[in-house]
Amino acid sequence: MSLIGEVKFEFMRDLGAPALMRLGKAGKKRARRPADPHFGPPLKCAARLKQIMTRHYFLARYAPGARPVAWVTSGAPVELLRVLGYYTIYPENHGALCGAARMGSRLCEEAEKKGFSQDLCSYARIDLGHFFSGQTPAGRLPKPDLLFASNNICQTVLYWYKALAHYLKVPFILFDTPYNYGSINEADIDYMVAQAKEMIPTLEKVARREFNEDRFKEVLDLAKETSLTWGRVLATMKQKPAPMTIFDAFIHLAPVVSLRGLPVALAYYQLMLEELEQRVERGVGAVVNERKRLMWDNIAIWFKVREFAKIFAAHGMNFVAATYTNAWAETIHYLDSADTWRSLAKAYSLVILNNNLNHRLGLMENMIKDYAVDGLVVHSARSCKPYSVGQYDMRRILMERLNVPSVVIEADITDSRHYSEEQARTRLEAFFEALED
């Protein structure tokens, strides 16, 4: 890390970023969309979210030289990096951003030109495509000093980060989380704890700092509180009408994924929760005339979020629960600063995608009951095998047990070439009819 880099970073953080935010606000006033009659008033906190994320990507450009930079997977125990002051970039979050900006397929094609198959996860292809072409809607991503992944969400990230490490010639650290076929045991936890401790010297070397156990405890507490508050935010959707929609949650998920363990994320969710609670008190719903309540399974179809939100809202239907957004709240209660290492292993290895499908089924059953869900939309995401394999059976079993109407949409998280408007429309029409029966 250099002194000039540090000065530049701090200047941008204290002066440059706030100036940019002011400019952004001014621009925003000029371009306001007409209100959609099917939605309640938009969330006020969304403006703050935009500021936070824009600032994060803006400052990222100045991080190299001032902070150690790591590219991190969404399920990795980032708390270890926070202790050492890493600036973290989440390629999956960036992938979602590219998808929402409808740049997904274009970036995927850049990776395909280099021989990467169209059948690979599109987050990975976007990331590689960004690496090959430099294209991004986020300005510019800083080159990492380290790659940090955990296979608690999929094995794909292992192959993907291995490829990145090959191109970028930087160290790659994997936090290997044994898949929970039934129940994890002490040997699994011992293994994860030993690994986490084994990686510290490399993390320290890249960061040129020493790991501090007291700081680790503080970060764990902060991360835990952030995720718990995110959980409370989601739980407001148990109310009728729900004060927000899952499509809002998809967007507002960004801080808990990519800024977890930093005060800004916690402060944001406290603000959001306050607003939602006020809406609940006043009976303000996200969807005007909420008649039916739905659950979403799998990651969002990022290039269709807005459109889907409108279609469902126009039918008086609101998504109030999703296994995906719940993932950052579900296991975090395991974190315990009195038992740092073991609790970290538990919290990260027991997440939904590292758990057997019976666990997922049970979780969905509970959510359907707790959130008074009337119907289920299953996004079969071509990119994501761990999320998608088993969905057909899951849907069948849920229908048998709870008699919930459901529909499967074959699509992708960001690659719009794998989405058929026609097929989706036909299936949704049938689903809407079934819901009204």
Next chain:
Amino acid sequence: MSDRRQDYLRSQKALGRHVLGVFPALYPRELAWAMNSLPVEIWDPPLAGAQAHGHLQPYICSVVRLGLELILSGQAELCDAFLFPHTCDSIQNLASVVHDYIGQERPCYFLYHPKAPVGPSARAYYLEQLKRLAGQMGDGLEPLTDERLARAVAQGQEIARLTAELYAARAEGGLATGAGEFYRVLRRGEWLWPEDHAAELGALLAAGRHAATRPRKNPGPRIILSGIVPNPPEVLTLLDELGAAVAHDDLLGCGRRLLFTPSQASDPWVALTEQYLSLPPCSTRGDSIVARRDRILELASASGAKGVIFLLVKFCEPELFDAPILAEELKTEGLAVLPLEVELNQGLSGQTATRVEAFLEMLG
């Protein structure tokens, strides 16, 4: 000995052995043998995926699809239990589908093996996992004794020694056996009892060496096969017809899991752990691409191979991430590369056959 797998399995059951259906890829066969159980591997059964379609999306690889089809169609009835090593996301979820969702009642065992980069903790963990697996299997199969396990480890090492000898003889040009025959016999190890398989490997070695004493007319180019399994079999037939010699392989189902270094450890658990860690670099373990590239380069330089054919199973993420980088790196090092995307058991299209021919012609 019967050539038909089902007949053979029945004869083994008549001997009092259990049959354990095993999904790809890396697992300790020795544990099953020591429990008087025959592991029968399910890589590419010759079926159509009719019933599996109702359970799996079209974007799932044919290894998973055909494996599930085998169970759904009732053709895995001879299996007393199933074992799922943690190979990739698709097998991981398939394990859960079979165990949790399709109502089949036989025991399912799971083996999580640590993923690379492998630190010291991985070694201890793998050993622990083996013991845990043995404990679970002991409930359904037959109890394990130290003596039986030691014998099974020795059997595994004998097979590994014979396999290594076959590979070495082939690489040196001292084995005149076509690729079709080589892999046919090698792959019978996926379902034969170890003594039976050892006898076949020995016979193949003797016959191949004998044939190699006769001079070969117009020997074709030497190549290496990479990918998952040597399937479709028509590729091998074509290579044999065109006179190409497969000098070595980097196939998950073959060289990448059969060519371990036999351990000298007296404790069988330690021996199995060391053997697992000694396996060639593999995408499914997350080993580095450089390590894999270096191994292929070494194999090529030792055997005089000039090109590599990648048999890439469609939708196979572990291989499809490694392949473009490997191909680029190998080309830089002067090897010719032919990536072929294949669907298992679906034959060889005219277009693919032409590409193979052109590739071999280019190698001269």
